[in-house]
Amino acid sequence: xxxxxxxxxxxxxxxxxxxxxxxxxxxxxxxxxxxxxxxxxxxxxxxxxxxxxxxxxxxxxxxxxxxxxxxxxxxxxxxxxxxxxxxxxxxxxxxxxxxxxxxxxxxxxxxxxxxxxxxxxxxxxxxxxxxxxxxxxxxxxxxxxxxxxxxxxxxxxxxxxxxxxxxxxxxxxxxxxxxxxxxxxxxxxxxxxxxxxxxxxxxxxxxxxxxxxxxxxxxxxxxxxxxxxxxxxxxxxxxxxxxxxxxxxxxxxxxxxxxxxxxxxxxxxxxxxxxxxxxxxxxxxxxxxxxxxxxxxxxxxxxxxxxxxxxxxxxxxxxxxxxxxxxxxxxxxxxxxxxxxxxxxxxxxxxxxxxxxxxxxxxxxxxxxxxxxxxxxxxxxxxxxxxxxxxxxxxxxxxxxxxxxxxxxxxxxxxxxxxxxxxxxxxxxxxxxxxxxxxxxxxxxxxxxxxxxxxxxxxxxxxxxxxxxxxxxxxxxxxxxxxxxxxxxxxxxxxxxxxx
Amino acid sequence: xxxxxxxxxxxxxxxxxxxxxxxxxxxxxxxxxxxxxxxxxxxxxxxxxxxxxxxxxxxxxxxxxxxxxxxxxxxxxxxxxxxxxxxxxxxxxxxxxxxxxxxxxxxxxxxxxxxxxxxxxxxxxxxxxxxxxxxxxxxxxxxxxxxxxxxxxxxxxxxxxxxxxxxxxxx
Numbered sequence: 001x002x003x004x005x006x007x008x009x010x011x012x013x014x015x016x017x018x019x020x021x022x023x024x025x026x027x028x029x030x031x032x033x034x035x036x037x038x039x040x041x042x043x044x045x046x047x048x049x050x051x052x053x054x055x056x057x058x059x060x061x062x063x064x065x066x067x068x069x070x071x072x073x074x075x076x077x078x079x080x081x082x083x084x085x086x087x088x089x090x091x092x093x094x095x096x097x098x099x100x101x102x103x104x105x106x107x108x109x110x111x112x113x114x115x116x117x118x119x120x121x122x123x124x125x126x127x128x129x130x131x132x133x134x135x136x137x138x139x140x141x142x143x144x145x146x147x148x149x150x151x152x153x154x155x156x157x158x159x160x161x162x163x164x165x166x167x168x169x170x171x172x173x174x175x176x177x178x179x180x181x182x183x184x185x186x187x188x189x190x191x192x193x194x195x196x197x198x199x200x201x202x203x204x205x206x207x208x209x210x211x212x213x214x215x216x217x218x219x220x221x222x223x224x225x226x227x228x229x230x231x232x233x234x235x236x237x238x239x240x241x242x243x244x245x246x247x248x249x250x251x252x253x254x255x256x257x258x259x260x261x262x263x264x265x266x267x268x269x270x271x272x273x274x275x276x277x278x279x280x281x282x283x284x285x286x287x288x289x290x291x292x293x294x295x296x297x298x299x300x301x302x303x304x305x306x307x308x309x310x311x312x313x314x315x316x317x318x319x320x321x322x323x324x325x326x327x328x329x330x331x332x333x334x335x336x337x338x339x340x341x342x343x344x345x346x347x348x349x350x351x352x353x354x355x356x357x358x359x360x361x362x363x364x365x366x367x368x369x370x371x372x373x374x375x376x377x378x379x380x381x382x383x384x385x386x387x388x389x390x391x392x393x394x395x396x397x398x399x400x401x402x403x404x405x406x407x408x409x410x411x412x413x414x415x416x417x418x419x420x421x422x423x424x425x426x427x428x429x430x431x432x433x434x435x436x437x438x439x440x441x442x443x444x445x446x447x448x449x450x451x452x453x454x455x456x457x458x459x460x461x462x463x464x465x466x467x468x469x470x471x472x473x474x475x476x477x478x479x480x481x482x483x484x485x486x487x488x489x490x491x492x493x494x495x496x497x498x499x500x
Numbered sequence: 501x502x503x504x505x506x507x508x509x510x511x512x513x514x515x516x517x518x519x520x521x522x523x524x525x526x527x528x529x530x531x532x533x534x535x536x537x538x539x540x541x542x543x544x545x546x547x548x549x550x551x552x553x554x555x556x557x558x559x560x561x562x563x564x565x566x567x568x569x570x571x572x573x574x575x576x577x578x579x580x581x582x583x584x585x586x587x588x589x590x591x592x593x594x595x596x597x598x599x600x601x602x603x604x605x606x607x608x609x610x611x612x613x614x615x616x617x618x619x620x621x622x623x624x625x626x627x628x629x630x631x632x633x634x635x636x637x638x639x640x641x642x643x644x645x646x647x648x649x650x651x652x653x654x655x656x657x658x659x660x661x662x663x664x665x666x667x668x669x670x671x
Contacts, residue, residue: 165556169520172549176527179542188538191530221603222595224634391635395627395649398610402619402666410664412615419611430592431513449541 008358017060024064029072043333044208048407055341056359063363068371070309071115078107090277094301109244111306112372118307119368121259122314127361143463146451147472149444152325154479164483167437174441197413204336206405206418214422217397220390247299255307262308266315280308321349524550618668624650
């Protein structure tokens with residue numbers, strides 16, 4: 001295993017792979033800097049370009065992009081008070097006040113350095129988890145994997161949005177869309193309406209591009225505002241960066257705790273970075289000797305928010321690699337990359353393709369190192385980018401949407417799928433129906449059906465009573481029942497207060 | 501149902517619920533024409549989906565019909581802020597009809613243009629026109645942007661990556 005670990009580094013350092021990683025880092029850098037462009041959206045838009053790549057090259061490109069957005073999103077959060085990514089919101093609370101009082105350099109130095117070290121802690125956790133999840137994964141069979149996909153899907157459905165029912169309904173809708181095409185078991189054309197294009201099913205690429213990218217572009221077109229907003233003012237004094245670096249080393253234990261919180265939350269399918277950042281921030285405040293400074297420019301708040309950002313991405317990779325269950329929206333898109341490159345997440349990633357798994361660890365380490373180095377060099381001119389007017393980006397974004405959809409199969413029909421998915425995505429946002437369970441339903445539908453039929457073929461209906469499967473049925477029931485119980489208790493509590 | 505949920509209920513939300521229920525019902529009936537193996541998974545999934553959709557529909561209707569002493573919460577910003585609604589939801593919820601038509605019109609223009617003349621032509625033309633009329637850019641800036649967009653498209657995708665680009669029916 002150690003040999004594979006270091007040979008994976010060699011594969012990542014090959015010129016073509018390294019170049020693709022650097023390109024991904026560059027794109028992720030820009031995406032993270034610019035508020036309004038989401039990391040997961042960009043990942044979806046870049047997916048089609050991985051078709052002709054080898055697996056390690058593809059993941060170096062995509063992961064290099066994904067792991068950097070969290071780091072660079074903190075830059076605008078600190079300089080302008082506008083998070084470049086939703087997961088950088090906690091950095092605003094203390095980074096921006098520090099900037100306003102002339103400590104921009106110190107805040108940026110701390111947040112960037114803590115982001116990098118947080119990523120390394122997460123990468124280490126990912127590498128160390130591999131030997132432990134191997135025997136676990138090898139002990140699981142098709143019945144367990146089927147239930148795990150259902151557990152993951154249900155978990156995300158319950159956490160996305162405020163309505164459990166909506167999340168579950170959208171998950172079922174996604175599973176229905178995944179059923180379109182020639183049935184792999186019996187060769188029956190399902191829901192194809194006589195269209196040859198649909199025999200292969202709905203392609204995931206244009207669907208993902210439209211579902212997330214279409215809504216983002218339309219939002220920019222509707223708001224027509226400068227991305228950073230007119231009120232944002234940048235303090236370009238970048239002194240004190242070195243002080244920020246030293247602050248991170250001085251608070252090394254806080255850094256490690258915040259990173260481990262990120263990894264732990266990231267492992268749980270459905271728990272996003274938005275959850276992880278606030279838990280880590282809250283923990284930092286609770287354990288600080290000066291909790292009253294939080295929210296007013298506490299360096300500890302900056303360090304905690306920076307560290308958790310990237311660590312949670314490594315944690316989210318653990319269930320993806322081990323079980324094929326995405327832990328976040330980003331990893332849901334990365335799961336698509338697995339399918340494109342012909343890799344099956346699960347036992348294969350921990351046995352025959354262990355080199356790909358370890359290459360991901362090295363990409364996380366190297367990509368963050370490169371990104372932070374680049375950030376420190378380009379900090380001053382980068383601040384000006386955030387004032388780019390939204391409408392200026394629109395032609396470029398429409399071009400990327402179109403190319404991203406078309407290049408999947410060189411088919412105009414994919415552009416229509418993208419537009420349809422955009423309409424679904426926009427409707428979901430406008431009327432508060434969650435998109436993520438729908439996407440995961442589409443991604444996991446084929447996998448779930450395959451495992452279901454394998455389970456039936458191997459064990460008959462007795463697969464439903466296997467010990468681990470029974471445990472997972474219990475988990476599934478808990479996931480569904482707990483939110484209902486909480487809602488009922490909340491309603492009775494509100495009624496009791498009214499009657500008092 | 502929470503206060504915010506009640507505030508967000510609208511005929512369109514109800515319509516989406518009904519549409520999904522109808523879709524699940526249709527998919528269930530359609531799957532009944534296939535063999536057992538082909539229909540098992542889709543029918544199981546849409547069966548669950550239909551049941552959940554129906555349940556939600558009944559809950560929503562009950563909420564609409566139920567008498568409540570609480571004043572109906574307004575749909576203004578304070579609720580959005582308390583519940584942490586992000587910017588994209590706010591923009592979609594507060595854009596006027598003319599803004600929607602304007603944005604969708606431009607998108608339609610781009611894709612109709614794509615269908616007619618292909619990507620290599622529509623990209624610079626759309627860029628120039630959009631930047632001039634919407635972004636209010638100076639003509640030379642818009643022209644430069646359009647030129648760079650065309651150049652990058654040709655260089656990156658035509659020459660380096662050699663990817664086939666969408667062709668138009670006229671060009």
